[in-house]
Amino acid sequence: MSKRSVVLDVEVRARAPWSHVVAAGQTLRIIDVGGNQAVDCIVHDAADTVERYSAPDTIAAQGNIYLVPGTTLLSNEGRPMMTVTGSAVARHDTIGGACSKESNALRYGFHTVAQHACVENFVHELGRHGMGKRDIQSNINWFMNVPVEPDGTLGIVDGISAPGLWVDVRAERDVLVVISNCPQINNPCNGFDPTPVRLVVTA
Amino acid sequence: MNSHLSPPGTTATPLGAREHARSMAGTVVEAMPTMPASSASDLPAGVGPASVVWDEVVAPGGYAAAALPRGARLRLTDVRGDACAGLLLHRADRPSERLNVADTVKVQWQAYLGPGSLLLSDMGRVLASIVQDTSARHDTFCGTSTRRANERRYGDGAPDGPCPNGRDHFGVALAKFGLTRRDIAPNVNLFKGAPVAADGTVAFDGDPVPGTWVELRCELPLLVTVVNVPHPVDPRPAYTVTSLRLTAWRDEPAGADDPVRTATPEATRAYLATEQEAAR
Numbered sequence: 001m002s003k004r005s006v007v008l009d010v011e012v013r014a015r016a017p018w019s020h021v022v023a024a025g026q027t028l029r030i031i032d033v034g035g036n037q038a039v040d041c042i043v044h045d046a047a048d049t050v051e052r053y054s055a056p057d058t059i060a061a062q063g064n065i066y067l068v069p070g071t072t073l074l075s076n077e078g079r080p081m082m083t084v085t086g087s088a089v090a091r092h093d094t095i096g097g098a099c100s101k102e103s104n105a106l107r108y109g110f111h112t113v114a115q116h117a118c119v120e121n122f123v124h125e126l127g128r129h130g131m132g133k134r135d136i137q138s139n140i141n142w143f144m145n146v147p148v149e150p151d152g153t154l155g156i157v158d159g160i161s162a163p164g165l166w167v168d169v170r171a172e173r174d175v176l177v178v179i180s181n182c183p184q185i186n187n188p189c190n191g192f193d194p195t196p197v198r199l200v201v202t203a
Numbered sequence: 204m205n206s207h208l209s210p211p212g213t214t215a216t217p218l219g220a221r222e223h224a225r226s227m228a229g230t231v232v233e234a235m236p237t238m239p240a241s242s243a244s245d246l247p248a249g250v251g252p253a254s255v256v257w258d259e260v261v262a263p264g265g266y267a268a269a270a271l272p273r274g275a276r277l278r279l280t281d282v283r284g285d286a287c288a289g290l291l292l293h294r295a296d297r298p299s300e301r302l303n304v305a306d307t308v309k310v311q312w313q314a315y316l317g318p319g320s321l322l323l324s325d326m327g328r329v330l331a332s333i334v335q336d337t338s339a340r341h342d343t344f345c346g347t348s349t350r351r352a353n354e355r356r357y358g359d360g361a362p363d364g365p366c367p368n369g370r371d372h373f374g375v376a377l378a379k380f381g382l383t384r385r386d387i388a389p390n391v392n393l394f395k396g397a398p399v400a401a402d403g404t405v406a407f408d409g410d411p412v413p414g415t416w417v418e419l420r421c422e423l424p425l426l427v428t429v430v431n432v433p434h435p436v437d438p439r440p441a442y443t444v445t446s447l448r449l450t451a452w453r454d455e456p457a458g459a460d461d462p463v464r465t466a467t468p469e470a471t472r473a474y475l476a477t478e479q480e481a482a483r
Contacts, residue, residue, distance in 0.1 A: 055305075056346025056389045059405060060435035065344055066403040076370065076387065078351035091403070095314075095344060097305025102327030106310045106472045119325075134299055134385050136325070148399040152315035154308060 004202035014194040015183035017121035019129065021046045022171040026203045027085065030179075031166045032143045034195030036159030038182040039142040040098045040118040043073060043081050046174040049131060051075045053082075055094040055138035065148065066091040067140060073169070076137070080172040088165040093141040095148075096156055098122060099184045108186045121180035129176060141182075142167055144189050158188045233446055234262030243450060247278055247418075250452050257451035261286075261431045263444040264365075266372035268379065268428040270295045273481060274456045277331075277419045277427060281338065281394045283445035284411030287434045288393040289347040289369045291377075292322060292330045295424040298382055300326045304343050304389045310469050314399060316341040316391065319463050321470060322419070325388075328477040329422040329470075332463045338415035340408055342397035345435045346389050347373065352435065357442045366442040369430040376428045393417050395434035407436045411445075422456050422477050456481070 007026065011033070012018045022028050030039055043053035054076040059065050061074055068091050073082040084092075097103070100119035104112040122136050143161040148154045183194050214220040236259040237243040243258035256275065260282070261267045271277060279288050294300040303325035308314050310323055317339040322331045347369025353360025360368045362375065374384045394415065396408030421427075431447040433439075457464050457474060464474040 050384050054346065054389070056344060056435070057349060057352070060345040061352070063405050063436060064403040065399055065405060076349070078349035095305060095308065097303065097309055100306075100325070100327070102325070102476075103303075103306045103310060103323075105476065106306075106323070106327050106469050110472065132299075133325075137387075138305065138389050147401075148314050148403075150401070152313050152399075154314050155312050156309070 008201035017125035019178040029200040031198040035163035036191040038144040038189040040180040041140040044176040087167040093144040093146040096146040116183040118180035254452040261447040268376040280416040280448040284413035285445040286447035289430040291428040293426040335418040340396040342392040369432040372430040
């Protein structure tokens with residue numbers, strides 16, 4: 001990345017949403033500043049937001065549930081949106097979904113309803129772009145670890161990231177990237193301590 | 204339909220065309236709805252014909268949709284062994300609430316659907332429960348096909364062509380209920396499995412098993428949309444899919460002591476949330 005020019009370099013505080021149009025050819029680097037911070041992410045075609053990142057299309061096309069260097073993030077029309085061009089972490093999740101007040105209530109108890117959640121961030125941030133809850137379909141969880149055992153048991157477990165580790169994703173067309181810096185405190189996806197992340201866009 | 208080609212001239216006038224059109228009445232094909240549904244045969248044991256609200260055989264490569272009331276049961280039958288039922292659920296009375304596959308597997312700590320599984324909404328409620336399941340070979344990760352994927356795999360993927368794709372079918376089916384392509388959430392697939400290995404690799408578990416069935420219980424009023432198209436990771440080079448039968452009848456939602464509701468603390472909370480919603 002040394003020869004590329006930095007077009008954006010921001011820190012997203014813990015628990016906060018963020019969005020930005022990453023132009024075709026630009027690379028977004030997401031840096032896990034504090035270590036094991038889940039970064040929930042959805043991607044829309046900037047010109048036609050009905051076309052958006054699809055976890056099932058991505059999984060079916062590559063025949064694997066994990067996002068790794070070389071993974072092409074496909075849209076719900078089966079077209080490339082972004083490519084994972086590098087990662088200091090072995091794999092990232094796309095089956096675990098985004099935490100919500102409603103799912104937290106089922107997973108942990110109704111006492112968690114007052115807590116902030118990724119779906120709150122997504123709905124809020126999508127609203128700035130004329131979209132809403134219906135536009136949340138499937139998402140990526142950068143730096144999150146969700147193994148599936150042979151009998152199908154799955155869960156969000158202790159992370160495999162560490163402070164300063166990163167992932168690079170290159171836009172294959174102009175894409176609106178929406179992030180929720182996950183506020184979850186009931187499972188290990190953020191080490192029970194949400195921290196800031198740094199986002200760097202290079203061209 | 205070659206059988207309805209008429210001799211030259213017989214449809215040259217409105218009355219001739221009417222005669223020709225009416226002569227088709229009574230035609231029976233495999234993939235069609237039973238009308239009225241209460242005249243359906245081969246009903247599940249104990250189901251009274253008068254309670255049946257939907258009976259339809261979905262064509263290979265076809266789709267079907269219907270709104271069903273809370274409590275209704277829906278039996279999906281893989282008639283000839285190569286059906287693949289891509290299933291989407293929306294709340295009929297508030298369609299912005301819909302099946303959330305990620306929450307379904309995450310809340311239940313389980314990737315594979317089977318007897319007793321819940322299909323959860325993105326609002327923390329139970330849309331449907333699987334009350335019976337003789338297949339237990341289902342997929343929650345791979346979604347359905349797209350036109351582009353089918354063009355790559357089969358050479359064609361258009362809805363009007365020989366290898367229709369699931370996504371376009373969902374779009375048209377939902378449009379008939381006033382929804383749009385924005386409302387196509389990730390679906391589950393019934394009757395074809397996609398087991399995940401330790402390294403994350405997805406396999407295909409789909410040898411034909413004729414006659415298996417899954418029975419869903421609607422725990423809220425639902426818009427049920429089903430596409431019957433080949434599974435996205437089905438490796439067979441030919442577009443391979445066979446008929447799917449859907450039969451629904453009126454019944455009751457899960458009772459207070461139903462095993463699906465008392466099985467886990469997550470299920471118990473999900474039913475609390477669902478019943479609170481149904482009651483107001």
